[in-house]
Amino acid sequence: MHEQSLLNDLDHVLITAEEIDLAVTRLGKEITKEFMNLNPVFICILKGASVFFTDLMRKVDLPLTTDFMAISSYGSSTKTSGVVRILKDLDHDILGKDVLVVEDIVDSGLTLSYIKKVLFERGARSIRIATLLDKPARRKIELEVDYACFTIPNEFVVGYGLDYQEKYRNLPFVGVLHPRIYTEEE
């Protein structure tokens, strides 16, 4: 491992690139069946879901459109405050559309329950949620997660799109950040 390797900052690898690939392929097949004839809109929640989103949509063999939304939640970087703000809104109307919201991780559930409410208010016909990772033990609000590739324990993870202070998104797998990294910076 070279000096600058991101691996130096990890405690351990939680989910390998191969495991992710298998799970995303499986989910793509399931979504292909379930969204048959619906011409869905896939909405990517930036930036964390970007890697999962682009991999997942290439495993779905259906006509679909894509749109992107960026959300910010205030608060310290390893905890979610529940206060949500739209930083970048959708480019297209979703009135009457069947929507799949694609997220990196569901933690408290506050971000997605807010997004779901906003999309319903705009007249979406149906809204389903696909997440790469689910931390059900941390839920603060009831939220139906339709598709989750992996259920994980309550540890702070990075990689495959997920960041810590904008770093680590380019790791091809999901790893647990060494606590040294965020305690050093507090």
Ligand code: 5GP
């Ligand atoms: P929720 O509103 O469900 O609590 O928060 C979801 C958001 O919190 C995610 O989109 C992500 O930005 C952030 N988050 C929650 N847990 C983790 C984690 O373990 N690692 C990273 N990198 N972000 C997380």
